[in-house]
Amino acid sequence: MKMEKTAREILVTLSVSDQQAFGVRYDTMSFSDPRTRRFCEHLAVLVCLREGVEETGNVTLRAAESPSGELLLYFSFPREIDQGLFSRVIEFFDLDGLLDSRRVFLRDPSLCAEVYRYDGRYFLWYEFDTSPRRFAELTALLLEYGTLSSLDRAFLIEHAIPLPCAVPLLLN
Numbered sequence: 001m002k003m004e005k006t007a008r009e010i011l012v013t014l015s016v017s018d019q020q021a022f023g024v025r026y027d028t029m030s031f032s033d034p035r036t037r038r039f040c041e042h043l044a045v046l047v048c049l050r051e052g053v054e055e056t057g058n059v060t061l062r063a064a065e066s067p068s069g070e071l072l073l074y075f076s077f078p079r080e081i082d083q084g085l086f087s088r089v090i091e092f093f094d095l096d097g098l099l100d101s102r103r104v105f106l107r108d109p110s111l112c113a114e115v116y117r118y119d120g121r122y123f124l125w126y127e128f129d130t131s132p133r134r135f136a137e138l139t140a141l142l143l144e145y146g147t148l149s150s151l152d153r154a155f156l157i158e159h160a161i162p163l164p165c166a167v168p169l170l171l172n
Helices: 017-024 033-051 095-103 132-142 151-161 164-172
Strands: 004-007 009-014 062-067 072-074 084-092 109-119 121-130
Touching: 004 033, 009 017, 009 033, 033 072, 062 121, 084 095, 084 132, 084 151, 095 164, 109 151, 109 164, 121 132, 121 151
Parallel strands: none
Antiparallel strands: 004 009, 009 072, 062 072, 084 121, 109 121
């Protein structure tokens, strides 16, 4: 049995010998078959544990058979319904606080950031396309190094000095 992550789902590949060992085959797979259902439920739990998914009821399964007779099971997770685009400005009173905050940042293509300097302080504007829970977690971690700012991005763009070379230091 081989488990791998694709762009949108988890692929579990069962060879012919794996299928014999587990007692499942593509042509006999049916939700009404207790052996197949039990096997798929156990496998879904393993996939959820591997991916860190807390709610196992949100997993969908699609089965296919390869030309070589392998059973291909595709497990997918629905995208969070409440996902959206969130942004905030954090103020740092010195450069050390800003640089220390780089430990918090995730490598995520949906995370965007800009750094500004204004009135002797540093400001981090960040935007994240994610769930509200995940955005709140990132914000809480950043607040260990800075404070919420009353300034917004529009003010910073107009009045502050942009520091584009600081962004790669934070996000990499």
